Amino acid sequence: QVQLQESGPGLVRPSQTLSLTCTVSGASISARGYYWTWIRQPAGKELEWIGRVYSSGGTNYNPSLKSRLTISLDTSKNQFSLKLTSVTAADTAFYYCARVRERAPFPFDEWGQGTLVTVSS
Amino acid sequence: DIPMTQSPSSLSASVGDRVTITCRASQYISNYLNWYQHIPGKAPKLLIYAASSLQSGVPSRFSGSGSGTDFTLTISSLQPEDFATYYCQQSYNTWTFGQGTTVDIK
Numbered sequence: 357q358v359q360l361q362e363s364g365p366g367l368v369r370p371s372q373t374l375s376l377t378c379t380v381s382g383a384s385i386s387a388r389g390y391y392w393t394w395i396r397q398p399a400g401k402e403l404e405w406i407g408r409v410y411s412s413g414g415t416n417y418n419p420s421l422k423s424r425l426t427i428s429l430d431t432s433k434n435q436f437s438l439k440l441t442s443v444t445a446a447d448t449a450f451y452y453c454a455r456v457r458e459r460a461p462f463p464f465d466e467w468g469q470g471t472l473v474t475v476s477s
Numbered sequence: 478d479i480p481m482t483q484s485p486s487s488l489s490a491s492v493g494d495r496v497t498i499t500c501r502a503s504q505y506i507s508n509y510l511n512w513y514q515h516i517p518g519k520a521p522k523l524l525i526y527a528a529s530s531l532q533s534g535v536p537s538r539f540s541g542s543g544s545g546t547d548f549t550l551t552i553s554s555l556q557p558e559d560f561a562t563y564y565c566q567q568s569y570n571t572w573t574f575g576q577g578t579t580v581d582i583k
Binding site for chain 2: 469
């Protein structure tokens with residue numbers, strides 16, 4: 357049974373860096389056939405795809421966040437992480453990690469429960 | 478970006494009802510359309526992928542149809558555990574989601 361769990365600070369100050377980790381159990385993040393992604397949802401708004409990381413470590417980012425975003429893998433801990441710099445109140449949201457099936461139509465077949473991050477002074 | 482439009486945004490229904498949710502893509506997406514269920518506090522769950530394929534372990538009362546730009550999710554007989562928010566997602570060009578449809582108890 358695959359499980360994903362997000363972790364990280366629930367409160368981040370404006371202009372600081374938001375850092376989250378997704379710990380995966382029941383599957384290897386190095387395994388072929390899948391890659392890993394982050395999604396967020398501000399209150400009352402739509403789900404927004406943030407970016408993805410392949411088992412090779414390669415990445416693709418949402419263009420709207422690309423200049424502030426880093427997603428990386430830690431295969432020794434079976435985790436992947438998100439770092440978003442220079443945050444503002446607009447970055448306040450529930451953040452989810454998920455596994456993506458690496459064949460069309462590339463659905464998100466496993467998700468974490470999500471974690472709320474608030475940007476406030 | 479490929480905006481996705483879901484309707485209705487919410488609906489009230491009773492156990493046993495047939496429920497239909499629609500999703501429209503702003504451009505052609507073939508069958509690159511997935512449906513998810515989200516109950517607050519729980520992990521979102523993949524229900525349907527490729528517009529009409531049932532994810533393993535999902536009850537057969539859930540079904541999906543459509544291709545191109547117009548898609549439908551149907552719950553044939555609503556059960557108590559189905560009260561949730563449902564999202565469509567296109568995966569033709571990265572990923573975008575519909576705004577969600579909340580199904581609550583009438």
